[in-house]
Amino acid sequence: MLSIDNKGTNLNDFDLIIIGASIRYGKHNKIVYEFINKNQELLESKENAFFSVNIVARKPNKNTPETNPYLLKFLKQISWKPKNLAVFGGKLDYQKYGVFDRQMIRFIMWLTKGDTDPKSVIEYTNWEEVDRFANFICSIKDRKGIS
Numbered sequence: 001m002l003s004i005d006n007k008g009t010n011l012n013d014f015d016l017i018i019i020g021a022s023i024r025y026g027k028h029n030k031i032v033y034e035f036i037n038k039n040q041e042l043l044e045s046k047e048n049a050f051f052s053v054n055i056v057a058r059k060p061n062k063n064t065p066e067t068n069p070y071l072l073k074f075l076k077q078i079s080w081k082p083k084n085l086a087v088f089g090g091k092l093d094y095q096k097y098g099v100f101d102r103q104m105i106r107f108i109m110w111l112t113k114g115d116t117d118p119k120s121v122i123e124y125t126n127w128e129e130v131d132r133f134a135n136f137i138c139s140i141k142d143r144k145g146i147s
Contacts, residue, residue, distance in 0.1 A: 011039060011042050012042065015047060015141075016048065016146050017042075017046050017049075018048065018049045018050070019051075022053040022054065023055070023056075025104070036078050037078070040079065043080055047141075047146065048082055049133075050085055051086040052086075053087075053090040053125075054071075055092055055124060056068065056070060057089040058089040058124035063087055064087060065086065065087055084137070088125050088133075089125050089126060091123050091124065092114075093122075094117070094120055095118075
């Protein structure tokens with residue numbers, strides 16, 4: 001596993017590339033877009049997957065690649081079409097944010113009828129879905145003989 005900003009890493013050395021990105025203020029980090037644009041041809045030549053982590057995915061009607069508004073918007077903004085997709089809810093820990101960010105997140109959660117208690121730590125990640133995705137990725141590796 002490596003981060004997008006790993007300098008000197010040759011992506012050609014990998015048979016499977018999985019990109020994961022979280023939402024911050026309604027957007028994936030611009031570095032993710034830049035990485036995908038720079039490496040699109042290579043990504044398309046490999047087995048690949050993309051997953052998004054966002055609090056909106058806590059809602060049953062917004063927790064799949066077909067229904068998550070952030071993932072759908074992201075896919076419209078890039079020309080790469082990942083072969084495999086997933087969406088996970090993530091964790092909300094108000095105390096880890098500064099005052100401004102905490103208030104903004106509370107406001108957004110209030111608008112979306114979520115928890116607004118500034119002392120809350122809520123795990124929205126459906127770990128069974130994470131396991132299912134990981135097992136699916138492993139099955140790709142097995143089918144394709146990827147080490």
